[in-house]
Amino acid sequence: AQKITQTQPGMFVQEKEAVTLDCTYDTSDQSYGLFWYKQPSSGEMIFLIYQGSYDEQNATEGRYSLNFQKARKSANLVISASQLGDSAMYFCAMREGLSGNTPLVFGKGTRLSVIA
Amino acid sequence: GAVVSQHPSWVICKSGTSVKIECRSLDFQATTMFWYRQFPKQSLMLMATSNEGSKATYEQGVEKDKFLINHASLTLSTLTVTSAHPEDSSFYICSARMPSGTPGEQYFGPGTRLTVT
Numbered sequence A: 001a002q003k004i005t006q007t008q009p010g011m012f013v014q015e016k017e018a019v020t021l022d023c024t025y026d027t028s029d030q031s032y033g034l035f036w037y038k039q040p041s042s043g044e045m046i047f048l049i050y051q052g053s054y055d056e057q058n059a060t061e062g063r064y065s066l067n068f069q070k071a072r073k074s075a076n077l078v079i080s081a082s083q084l085g086d087s088a089m090y091f092c093a094m095r096e097g098l099s100g101n102t103p104l105v106f107g108k109g110t111r112l113s114v115i116a
Numbered sequence B: 001g002a003v004v005s006q007h008p009s010w011v012i013c014k015s016g017t018s019v020k021i022e023c024r025s026l027d028f029q030a031t032t033m034f035w036y037r038q039f040p041k042q043s044l045m046l047m048a049t050s051n052e053g054s055k056a057t058y059e060q061g062v063e064k065d066k067f068l069i070n071h072a073s074l075t076l077s078t079l080t081v082t083s084a085h086p087e088d089s090s091f092y093i094c095s096a097r098m099p100s101g102t103p104g105e106q107y108f109g110p111g112t113r114l115t116v117t
Helices: none
Strands: A008-012 A020-021 A034-037 A046-052 A064-069 A074-079 A087-094 A110-115 B006-007 B010-013 B019-025 B032-038 B044-051 B067-074 B076-081 B088-094 B112-116
Touching: A008 A020, A020 A110, A020 B067, A034 A064, A034 A074, A034 B112, A046 A064, A046 A074, B006 B032, B006 B088, B010 B019, B010 B088, B019 B032, B019 B088, B019 B112, B032 B067
Parallel strands: A008 A110, B010 B112
Antiparallel strands: A020 A074, A034 A046, A034 A087, A064 A074, A087 A110, B006 B019, B019 B076, B032 B044, B032 B088, B067 B076, B088 B112
């Protein structure tokens, strides 16, 4: 079974508007971390935001916020005030456990296109 | 901030030859590094977990004799694609986490694009 599900292969958003990228996850662990990465055409993986399973507040990093709904096992990324430079692939990922010795498991990604 | 480098950034090789890709943590020690492969328009798939001083742990379906991983020091892991074939052409990315860092600190290298002709 897929551990990370991103149901939107592609999304379009108007410049300066907000957009939500969906992510649901599946784990039986109580301790886990959720990540969002941006991958532009250059291929580098750019870390955007992290949410720990025990964090009570939704994570925010500048224009990025993570809408964490634990009971629904969802971790949607919200990008506010979209910019043309936000056009890229976005990957949701999960690490089970809180140590660094377990790898990230990635979803299939969502391609975001920002329109002027 | 912590940086992970990869070398080379891209490589073209002939079928049957071997290619070595280096992953270095530049300003921190990484006891564990991860190797991922990404085919065009697809997600990152974990290939193996590289542990300093011990054998790598490979994911199901990844041939350990074809993808040799050596984590000889706390700052260097290498992936060698042996007897490369065109189907091995892919984007290879490594990642590492600072042992003393917060759980969210997972750093990725810039990736290596391998083309086998």
